[in-house]
Amino acid sequence: MASPMSAGTFLAILKDEGVTVVEVGDWEHHNRNDKGPWGPVHGVMIHHTVTSGSERTVQICRDGYADLPGPLCHGVITKDGRVHLVGYGRANHAGLGDDDVLRAVIAETALPPDNEANTDGNRHFYGFECENLGDGEDPWPEAQLDAIERVSAAICRHHGWTAPSVIGHLEWQPGKVDPRGFTMASMRERIHSRLT
Secondary structure (H helix, E strand, C coil): CCCCCHHHHHHHHHCCCCCCCCCCECHHHCHHCCCCCCHHCCCCEECCCCCCCCCHHHHHHHHHHHCCCCCCCEEEEEECCCCEEEECCCCCCCCCCCHHHHHHHCCCCCCCCCCCCCCCCCEEEEEEEECCCCCCCCCHHHHHHHHHHHHHHHHHHCCCHHHHEEEEECCCCCCCCCCCCHHHHHHHHHHHHHHC
16 A cells, blocks of 8 residues: 655656656646545556547646546656656546456456456556557557656556556456557566566
């Protein structure tokens, strides 16, 4: 169990890990904390956006939609490998997911199938949206994969977590497919290598 780090610490650890960070507006105070608690935090969740165009993607993730207000994540990882910080605190990215998966993330053990949606993930996960159409054909440039690896490792390093604390949305919520185009197993291998 871990308390969320401060926004300043979050920024610092990303930079220390070699992440190229873009600060978007008043990201440190842009959140959904009025809708419920944020924390304790237990892991990192990776998503794809089903959008194209970095500027548009960042704007959507910051502002959200009429029926799903932003921020929709903490950071947007664009294809060039930059990480755009759009919010900090509770964010509308994880939704309801499987309590068995959460227990596995906390224990850093193998993930069970995600067959329930009964637990508030927005409370417990740092979230990163990654610019990609999510069709299985849109490429994932190495700079973008490297940035996913680095942000995940930075957060794990700060909290004393290991690679199993990083999951994809598809491993959390039934019916989700993101991220599509690489496997979370391969990403966890990269994160493990960076941490060790």
